[in-house]
Amino acid sequence: MTAAKLFGICLRICGERASAEDVLQTVYIKVWERAGQFDAARASPITWLATIARNGAIDWRRSVSGRTVRDTLPEQAAFAVADDSPLADQSLVAAEEGEQLHRCLGELEDRTRLCIRAAFFDGSTYAELATRENVPLGTMKSWIRRGLLRLKDCLGDG
Incomplete structure (x- = not known):
């Protein structure tokens, strides 16, 4: 239920899908290991998860700075990407929340x-x-x- 949001955070910061997927996997491992440290009085669960994702992606970005990344795939690879488009009602809710933000x-x-x-x-x-x-x-x-x-x-x- 949280993968799309956290993947979006990772992808935005990493800038490449494969690295964002790797970072997201690491994020979920950290969440599993640190679940006992979650404090509902400090943040909502999604905020806590998003913070871990953001920090993980920033750590990845720092670790690759100075290295050349971003190999490109052939154009045909785009056809293999699944359609993860949100449903219409989800899009409307997201748009309203985005406008409010x-x-x-x-x-x-x-x-x-x-x-x-x-x-x-x-x-x-x-x-x-x-x-x-x-x-x-x-x-x-x-x-x-x-x-x-x-x-x-x-x-x-x-």
Whole structure:
């Protein structure tokens, strides 16, 4: 039930399907090993899983930096890909949730919104963002944490 979302996170950060699949496998192994550490008071299950996936994909990206990856397959390989398209009702719900998320992101300060997007949609690390914005790492973490709390309130999860 969580594979599509977590695979999407891994694929977005890794940029290649095979590596994202490998990272996702590693993520599920970590989840299995750390299941006893889950604390429902700190985060929802999907948030916890998404965080593990994001961190795993970032770790993979760091490990391959400097190496050339991304071998391309022949065009015919595209026909072998299964159609994982969501059902119509799932698409509608996802679209509504996406609109609400974009509306809530729009209510954040520009700086906070851009940092959250870079961290969670592009896979940038907090350290990379702190360097890019020329602020201490603790400041970057605080900006993002406060922004996420505002998003949570806006989305009605808090």
